Amino acid sequence: MKTILWATLTANGNYAQSGPENPPKKEALADFATHAQAAGNFIVGRRTFEAMRGNGGGGPFGEVDIVVVSKNASEIPGVTVVRSPQEALSYLQQKGHQTALISGGADIHNSFLGQDLVDEVIFNVAPVLEGKGLNLLINKDNYQYKHVKLLGCKPLGGDVIQLRYAIDR
Numbered sequence: 001m002k003t004i005l006w007a008t009l010t011a012n013g014n015y016a017q018s019g020p021e022n023p024p025k026k027e028a029l030a031d032f033a034t035h036a037q038a039a040g041n042f043i044v045g046r047r048t049f050e051a052m053r054g055n056g057g058g059g060p061f062g063e064v065d066i067v068v069v070s071k072n073a074s075e076i077p078g079v080t081v082v083r084s085p086q087e088a089l090s091y092l093q094q095k096g097h098q099t100a101l102i103s104g105g106a107d108i109h110n111s112f113l114g115q116d117l118v119d120e121v122i123f124n125v126a127p128v129l130e131g132k133g134l135n136l137l138i139n140k141d142n143y144q145y146k147h148v149k150l151l152g153c154k155p156l157g158g159d160v161i162q163l164r165y166a167i168d169r
């Protein structure tokens with residue numbers, strides 16, 4: 001099963017944070033919905049899932065398998081709760097999915113990257129600059145680098161640019 005990490009970055013390279021005064025761009029949200037429908041699923045951290053729910057329920061995801069990763073949360077109606085990134089992938093594989101879409105937030109994205117569980121990254125560069133913020137890292141403890149292959153680059157509208165890279169693993 002192929003794993004795709006989908007994330008928004010700021011124009012100065014942070015992992016973009018959003019909130020009521022700085023909501024995600026509608027073009028990026030529409031692109032996320034397209035990828036979620038195509039994959040038939042998405043994996044999300046417990047905190048981001050709660051924020052999505054707080055904002056009105058997570059969008060047009062009727063038939064999409066939503067997998068919430070949490071060490072502690074118990075059952076949540078309408079979604080599958082798992083205890084680890086690997087368990088999220090095992091669950092989707094066993095359901096017959098060809099692709100798993102990893103949708104955030106920072107902890108979840110860094111857990112998947114740190115465990116070398118990502119085949120492709122989709123970065124949407126949003127027209128915003130941030131101060132001190134969050135980062136996506138392949139390793140939290142040591143300096144490390146990894147070359148990736150550019151697969152595509154396209155504007156999504158609303159001044160958002162999408163970059164896609166393959167990770168060899």
Ligand SMILES: NC(=O)c1ccc[n+]([C@@H]2O[C@H](COP(=O)([O-])OP(=O)(O)OC[C@H]3O[C@@H](n4cnc5c(N)ncnc54)[C@H](OP(=O)(O)O)[C@@H]3O)[C@@H](O)[C@H]2O)c1
Nearest residue numbers: 007008016018045046047048070071072104105106107108
């Ligand atoms: N740039 C983007 O594309 C994007 C996308 C989404 C969100 N965001 C931003 O990201 C921030 C939220 O991210 P976050 O890091 O606070 O939260 P998160 O990644 O959405 O959720 C964190 C929670 O997920 C669970 N978790 C994380 N790693 C785990 C692991 N390895 N095994 C088991 N459970 C694990 C834990 O849940 P329990 O505490 O229940 O154990 C943890 O508290 C916000 O600022 C939001 O705006 C950005």
